Amino acid sequence: MSITDWPADERPREKLLAQGAGSLSDAELLAIFLRVGIAGKSAVDLARELLIHFGSLQSLFQANLGDFDAISGIGAAKYAQMQAVLEMSRRALAEQLKQKASFANPSAVRDFLRLRLRGIAHEEFHALYLDSGYCLIHAEALFKGTINETRIYPRELARQALAHNAAAIIVAHNHPSGSSEPSSADILLTRQLQHGLELLEIKLLDHFIVAAHQIVSLAELGHL
Structure with missing residues (x-):
């Protein structure tokens, strides 16, 4: 029927x-x-x-x-339509973050990162540049890696933060393996980024790990 x-x-x-x-x-x-x-x-x-x-x-x-x-x-037509819907959702969330204090609404940040990073087969490192009111200025995929590793260059993150006149940054990367547990390298990188950005008077607010079923905040875990 x-x-x-x-x-x-x-x-x-x-x-x-x-x-x-x-x-x-x-x-x-x-x-x-x-x-x-x-x-x-x-x-x-x-x-x-x-x-x-x-x-x-x-x-x-x-x-x-x-x-x-x-x-x-x-087929391809429906796939293209679905990708367009997902991208519109990402952009709508980005607009929402630009209109309000983003860190005051961590659930919106998680939703945004979930759309950007979940399901990617390789590791990616993303940065969210914020103004002094913690509103989103710009978000970008800064580094891309293999299935289980990406190389992060703190100098490039600092350069982009200065270019966007950011007062604060939220960073995130995905774990294609599905594990949300931060590695010792993740923790070390977080502290290196925090200390390096402090010299520029830019605050690292959080570092999120996006896994298949969970998004973990290193700030909530006490690593920031």
């Missing part, structure tokens, strides 16, 4: 308009994104199969183009 044959209050789009997006299941939200199904399957049926295939929305968002091409009815 086509979704158009369903009772109006059960159709995902009409349900969203009447009750809000929070009332929809993952499959219903994904069905709205897909818009149409394939022969013999409604958009909701296809959405459910995708969630079963990938295991979760998070895993679906982390899928690459090859993963999409391997599924009947889903």
Whole structure:
């Protein structure tokens, strides 16, 4: 049965308009994104199969183009649309951080870092440059590495901080291995960055580690 044959209050789009997006299941939200199904399957049926295939929305968002091409009815166009949705979410969160004191809202920082870093197969080191009110000036991926290592150059971080006239910095990197436990190298790097930035009168507010299921703050762990 086509979704158009369903009772109006059960159709995902009409349900969203009447009750809000929070009332929809993952499959219903994904069905709205897909818009149409394939022969013999409604958009909701296809959405459910995708969630079963990938295991979760998070895993679906982390899928690459090859993963999409391997599924009947889903291809490059849908992959491009999903990447656009994710990038819009990242930019919306960046705007939110620019409009308010970012460090006063650590959950927003975590959400932003989760979108930027989770699911990347190699290690990346990101910097968030903040003004004196701890509002976001600019965010960038500063260094990229292999599957388990990246080389961090404190001098380059300091140079970029001065270029953006930052008063404070939040740094973050991902652990593709899935472990959120900071290594001794992570702790040593954090202290080196903190001491180096202090000489420039720039405060290192936090260093986050983004893993598969957790984001750890080294400041909360007492390393800053």
